[in-house]
Structures are given as structure tokens and as C-alpha cells.
Amino acid sequence: MAILVIGEHDNSTLRPSTLNTVTAAAALGTEVDLLIAGADCSSVTDEASKVESVSRVLVADDPSFADGLAENIAPLIASIAGNYSHVLAPATTYGKNILPRASALLDVQQISDISGIESEDTFVRPIYAGNAMATVRSTDVLKLITVRTTAFDAAGMDGAASVETVSGGGDAGLSKFVGEELTRSERPELTTADIIVSGGRGMQSSENFVLLEKLADKLGAAVGASRAAVDAGYVPNDYQVGQTGKVVAPNVYIAVGISGAIQHLAGMKDSKVIVAINKDEEAPIFQVADFGWVADLFEAIPQLDSALE
Amino acid sequence: MKVLVPIKRVIDANIKVRVSADQSGVELNNVKMAMNPFCEIAIEEAIRLRESGKAEEVIAVAVGPSQSQETLRTALAMGADRAILIETDPAPEPLGVAKLLKAVTEKENPGLVILGKQAIDGDNNQTGQMLAALLNWSIGTFVSGLEVNDGSVRVTREVDGGLENIDLTPPCVITVDLRLNEPRYASLPNIMKAKKKPLETFSPDDLGVDVSPRIEVLKVIEPPARAAGVKVSSAEELVEKLRNEAKVI
Ligand SMILES: Cc1cc2nc3c(=O)[nH]c(=O)nc-3n(C[C@H](O)[C@H](O)[C@H](O)COP(=O)(O)OP(=O)(O)OC[C@H]3O[C@@H](n4cnc5c(N)ncnc54)[C@H](O)[C@@H]3O)c2cc1C
Ligand SMILES: Cc1cc2nc3c(=O)[nH]c(=O)nc-3n(C[C@H](O)[C@H](O)[C@H](O)COP(=O)(O)OP(=O)(O)OC[C@H]3O[C@@H](n4cnc5c(N)ncnc54)[C@H](O)[C@@H]3O)c2cc1C
Numbered sequence: 001m002a003i004l005v006i007g008e009h010d011n012s013t014l015r016p017s018t019l020n021t022v023t024a025a026a027a028l029g030t031e032v033d034l035l036i037a038g039a040d041c042s043s044v045t046d047e048a049s050k051v052e053s054v055s056r057v058l059v060a061d062d063p064s065f066a067d068g069l070a071e072n073i074a075p076l077i078a079s080i081a082g083n084y085s086h087v088l089a090p091a092t093t094y095g096k097n098i099l100p101r102a103s104a105l106l107d108v109q110q111i112s113d114i115s116g117i118e119s120e121d122t123f124v125r126p127i128y129a130g131n132a133m134a135t136v137r138s139t140d141v142l143k144l145i146t147v148r149t150t151a152f153d154a155a156g157m158d159g160a161a162s163v164e165t166v167s168g169g170g171d172a173g174l175s176k177f178v179g180e181e182l183t184r185s186e187r188p189e190l191t192t193a194d195i196i197v198s199g200g201r202g203m204q205s206s207e208n209f210v211l212l213e214k215l216a217d218k219l220g221a222a223v224g225a226s227r228a229a230v231d232a233g234y235v236p237n238d239y240q241v242g243q244t245g246k247v248v249a250p251n252v253y254i255a256v257g258i259s260g261a262i263q264h265l266a267g268m269k270d271s272k273v274i275v276a277i278n279k280d281e282e283a284p285i286f287q288v289a290d291f292g293w294v295a296d297l298f299e300a301i302p303q304l305d306s307a308l309e
Numbered sequence: 310m311k312v313l314v315p316i317k318r319v320i321d322a323n324i325k326v327r328v329s330a331d332q333s334g335v336e337l338n339n340v341k342m343a344m345n346p347f348c349e350i351a352i353e354e355a356i357r358l359r360e361s362g363k364a365e366e367v368i369a370v371a372v373g374p375s376q377s378q379e380t381l382r383t384a385l386a387m388g389a390d391r392a393i394l395i396e397t398d399p400a401p402e403p404l405g406v407a408k409l410l411k412a413v414t415e416k417e418n419p420g421l422v423i424l425g426k427q428a429i430d431g432d433n434n435q436t437g438q439m440l441a442a443l444l445n446w447s448i449g450t451f452v453s454g455l456e457v458n459d460g461s462v463r464v465t466r467e468v469d470g471g472l473e474n475i476d477l478t479p480p481c482v483i484t485v486d487l488r489l490n491e492p493r494y495a496s497l498p499n500i501m502k503a504k505k506k507p508l509e510t511f512s513p514d515d516l517g518v519d520v521s522p523r524i525e526v527l528k529v530i531e532p533p534a535r536a537a538g539v540k541v542s543s544a545e546e547l548v549e550k551l552r553n554e555a556k557v558i
Binding site for chain 1: 326402403434463470478481557
């Protein structure tokens with residue numbers, strides 16, 4: 001049977017998380033369908049039809065799907081899920097919001113945040129903030145799964161899928177989108193960036209974060225933060241890396257003034273190379289760092305900046 | 310309006326868990342347990358709603374082994390009015406928990422159910438969404454701002470791109486994120502008072518709910534450890550290592 005992937009997008013472009021999820025789907029079966037539920041989303045459909053491994057793009061274009069409201073989209077997923085052996089969504093705030101609702105409608109126990117596939121019913125997932133890895137087997141006939149995007153490569157864009165329309169779900173009359181304050185940035189996005197420069201409580205203020213931003217721009221990096229830095233208001237919430245923020249796995253993660261609490265490590269310890277800059281040589285972050293530099297960040301960052309010239 | 314707050318007893322967030330030798334799970338013997346931090350935030354929010362006159366009663370409910378009573382007493386000491394324990398060992402999977410909570414919701418008729426966005430042990434991030442689906446209620450997930458008005462509830466949600474505002478038609482299910490509030494500590498007099506507050510116990514059978522698991526845990530292992538790193542002592546040395554040794558910049 002075929003695999004269904006729930007595509008994440010903003011009605012104009014496909015989110016990269018969709019591409020990682022398609023790769024996971026392609027590991028489960030050869031026929032992969034990609035659902036695009038949105039409003040006036042034809043540019044997304046075009047893009048979706050080029051994703052490698054996708055056989056069919058299913059488009060549900062309706063005003064009630066514009067804003068990713070779970071109450072409207074979950075019934076659509078539930079209505080077509082019967083044609084599939086697996087339904088996969090990215091474990092992003094979009095997927096985490098919608099898929100459990102569809103699972104409950106289908107009486108399926110969802111498997112969250114898988115980082116590995118052992119067979120068509122057996123998966124690996126981190127639990128306890130990644131301090132343990134559980135191998136779990138689903139006994140449900142239909143499987144609903146969210147996928148840890150950093151654990152799967154992005155699918156290429158040289159496919160040629162057919163496009164079909166589907167309907168179902170629609171305005172449940174339960175919720176209404178009012179507005180959003182999205183963080184605009186010219187820098188790469190955290191979850192897909194090759195390099196991340198991340199700051200913690202040691203940064204002391206939002207003004208000081210400018211130091212990190214300058215360094216990030218020199219490296220073509222994204223900027224992240226610990227929960228302490230977000231709670232203190234130095235940077236917006238979407239910068240948070242960790243168990244309850246974003247999970248990232250760049251080529252290089254540079255942690256500056258971050259102690260390395262378990263909850264922070266949960267979000268970044270799969271990075272290829274970890275650099276830690278901290279004035280406390282006992283800081284736990286050094287236990288996971290490939291390159292550790294015991295230094296005062298206010299001296300270290302400007303020096304690093306010039307060394308990169 | 311009543312507010313129902315499901316809370317979970319988990320390993321304390323400050324403890325580094327250890328995988329058990331037989332790979333069946335993690336070591337729970339003699340490990341400090343506590344209320345899931347997100348559930349503390351949920352309880353706090355419900356109490357504030359009552360204090361501001363928007364709610365009349367706060368009911369804490371836990372699904373799990375009998376020791377979950379301690380967690381419920383903590384909620385009562387923080388200010389919840391009464392508690393319900395649905396006794397099961399171990400706690401069921403999120404779908405089972407959601408079915409039990411649906412039964413309690415139908416008995417109690419709350420206007421709001423406030424949960425944590427995730428439990429820090431299973432890290433599933435499902436229960437609230439599933440409960441809302443089973444009740445066919447509106448849902449606000451990952452909430453960092455909550456405004457309860459007559460006939461509508463406005464939530465601010467923390468999403469990957471920033472913040473989002475949504476209006477929900479009550480009754481609704483809310484799952485809370487970290488920055489909604491700072492939970493209070495229970496004072497000693499309140500801890501004493503909490504001992505006398507009502508706590509009812511039910512079994513899944515009493516509620517007519519089947520919670521048989523759908524997922525088998527085959528094994529639980531430690532994640533691969535990272536190889537030991539090296540210390541550098543200057544910016545030049547660090548840049549050299551990143552450029553020529555790791556070849557990542
Ligand atoms: C339920 C729950 C969920 C959580 N989720 C997350 C999460 O998703 N992400 C997350 O990050 N945290 C999370 N946390 C919080 C986590 O436990 C830590 O409190 C947090 O990560 C600490 O942030 P920090 O390292 O910036 O601050 P601190 O622990 O205060 O560390 C600051 C560090 O900066 C160093 N420093 C200070 N000044 C300088 C200087 N001038 N130069 C160099 N170094 C300096 C200090 O030596 C110290 O090591 C969670 C906690 C709980 C309970
Ligand atoms: C190693 C391991 C082995 C396990 N083995 C089994 C097993 O053999 N059989 C089995 O049935 N389950 C098993 N579980 C499931 C586990 O006990 C969790 O209860 C279950 O996964 C719930 O998921 P969660 O707590 O991550 O939910 P989430 O959806 O992350 O929780 C979100 C919120 O829902 C509410 N909530 C969740 N659970 C409860 C609860 N119990 N009471 C009250 N409110 C709650 C809280 O408000 C919480 O903040 C196992 C889990 C692990 C990690």
C-alpha cells in the first residue's frame with residue numbers, strides 16, 4: 001500500500017521539513033503521495049510535483065485550509081488515510097498540532113518523532129530528552145507517524161508527480177486564525193542551516209546578541225539560543241533550541257555562553273561538529289564539544305570575528 | 310466554569326535518566342519523581358483563571374500508578390480545589406489517556422481543559438490534541454498567551470516561525486508552553502490544607518474505557534556517546550581546526 005505524506009507549506013512555498021519527511025516515507029514503500037492542504041496554493045503544488053519519490057500530489061485547496069488549523073485539516077487526513085499503510089508528517093509545530101488529532105479520529109496510537117526506521121512497523125525514537133532511544137513496534141494496522149526532520153536527508157527536486165484534487169474536512173467552525181508575528185530574517189533558517197551560532201544566558205542582553213549576529217553573518221550561519229536567553233527576552237521564542245524548542249543538526253553548532261543543560265543538549269547533540277565557548281571550564285557543554293574554548297565570550301567573539309577575516 | 314487540568318507524574322527534570330540494564334526502559338527505582346513541568350504551568354494558569362473570577366473550580370486529574378496521588382496533592386497545595394486519580398500501572402499510551410480524560414470531561418463538563426504540551430518522559434506531544442479530537446472541541450496547542458472572554462478564547466501559540474493568534478470557540482482544549490507563566494510554589498500551610506481536599510479514585514473499568522497498548526517497546530538503549538573533544542586556546546587555533554581538520558567552514 002502507498003504512503004501518505006502531509007506537506008507543510010505557507011501557501012506559497014513548500015517547507016523543507018516536507019522533503020525530509022518524504023525521504024522517510026520512501027524508506028517505507030515505493031509509492032508516496034503528498035497531500036497539500038491549503039488555500040490558493042498552486043505554487044506549492046507545482047513545487048510538490050517536483051519532489052523526488054513522490055508519485056501523486058493530492059491537492060485540497062479550500063479557504064478553511066489556509067492557516068493550518070487542526071480542526072479543519074485533521075478530518076481531511078482521516079477521510080483519505082484508509083487508502084494508505086502509513087501517514088507521515090514532519091515533527092514540526094505544524095505536524096505536531098495536526099497529526100495527533102487525525103490519529104485520535106482514526107483510533108490509531110501515533111508514533112512521535114521517529115529518528116530511525118527498522119521495518120514497516122518498527123521505529124526508533126528518542127525519549128527522555130534524547131537520553132534514551134526506544135525501539136517501538138506499532139500494532140495498529142494503519143500507522144501515523146511524525147518524523148524528526150534532522151534524522152532524514154532532504155529529498156531531491158527532480159521528480160515528476162501527477163497532481164489530483166481531493167476533498168474532505170473543511171471549516172469545522174471551531175477556531176479562527178487571527179494573525180501572526182513571524183520573525184523575519186535574512187539569515188538561514190535554524191532547522192536547515194549548515195552552521196548555527198547559538199547564545200545563552202551568558203550573552204546578558206539582547207544588545208549583546210548583535211555580537212553573535214555579526215559572527216553568524218560572517219559564517220553564513222543561523223542564530224539560535226538557549227531557553228534561558230529566550231525567557232530573558234534577549235531573542236524571540238523561535239530561536240530556542242532544545243527538548244521543547246527546535247531540534248537541529250548542522251555541520252557546526254557554536255554554543256556561546258550556554259552551560260549545556262540536558263534539555264538544551266537534546267536539541268543539538270546530533271550536530272556534526274560542536275564548538276563550545278564558555279568561561280567555566282566545568283560547564284557540561286564541554287562534555288559534548290569537539291572543540292572547547294574556555295574564554296570570556298566578550299573577548300572571544302571579537303577575536304573569532306577577526307580570525308575569520 | 311470548571312477547568313480540568315490533567316497532570317502527569319514523571320522523573321524530575323533535573324535528573325539524568327539511566328537506561329535499565331535489561332534494556333526494557335529507564336531506571337525508575339529510587340529516582341526522584343515530580344510533576345511534569347508543563348503540567349505545573351497548566352495548573353498555575355487554571356488557578357489564575359479562578360483567582361481572576363473567570364473560573365469557579367479547578368480539578369486536577371492524573372492517570373497512572375497510585376503514587377500519582379502525591380502529584381495530585383502538589384496540585385491541590387498549589388491551589389486546585391479537588392483531584393481525580395484514574396489508577397493504572399503503567400500510565401497508558403496517549404490515546405488511552407485521552408480516552409480516559411474524555412470520560413472524565415463528559416462527567417465533569419468543564420469549559421476548558423488545560424494540559425501540558427508534552428510530558429518530558431515520553432516526549433509524545435499528543436494527549437491534548439487527541440482529547441480535543443475525541444470531544445470534537447477546538448484546540449490551542451503550544452500556548453504562551455491565554456485570554457478567556459465570554460463566548461471566545463484567544464490563544465497565542467509558539468510556532469516554528471514565531472507567534473500565532475487564534476480564536477477558539479469554547480469549550481476548548483489548551484496545551485501550554487513554557488512561557489505562559491511562572492508556576493507558584495506551594496506554601497507549607499497550603500500543603501497541610503491540601504491533605505484535606507477531596508481526591509476521588511477510579512479505574513479505567515469504572516469509566517468503561519479500554520486502554521490496552523498499541524505499541525510494544527522492544528528495547529530502550531543509551532544514545533551513542535560523542536567522542537571526546539579537544540580544548541583550543543585561541544581564535545586562530547579554533548578557526549584552523551574548523552577549516553583544516555573538521556573542514557566544516
Ligand atoms: C521542562 C523543561 C524544558 C526545557 N527546555 C529547554 C529547551 O528546549 N532548550 C533549552 O535551552 N533549555 C531548556 N530548558 C532549560 C534548561 O534546563 C536550562 O535552564 C537552560 O538551557 C540554561 O540556559 P543557558 O545555558 O543559557 O544558561 P545557564 O545555565 O545559566 O548558563 C550560562 C552559561 O554561560 C556561561 N557564561 C556566563 N558569562 C559568560 C561569559 N562572559 N563568557 C563565557 N561564558 C559565560 C556560564 O559559565 C554558564 O555556563 C528546559 C527546562 C525544563 C525544566
Ligand atoms: C520507555 C517507555 C516504556 C513505556 N511502556 C509503556 C507500556 O508498556 N505500556 C503503555 O501503555 N505505555 C507505555 N509507555 C507510555 C508512557 O508511560 C506515557 O504515559 C505515554 O507515552 C504518554 O505520553 P506522554 O506522557 O509523552 O504524553 P504527552 O502527550 O507528551 O503529554 C502531554 C500532556 O498530557 C497530559 N498527560 C499525559 N499523560 C498523562 C497522564 N498519565 N495523566 C494525566 N495527564 C497526562 C499532561 O497534561 C501532559 O503534560 C512507555 C513509555 C516509555 C517512555
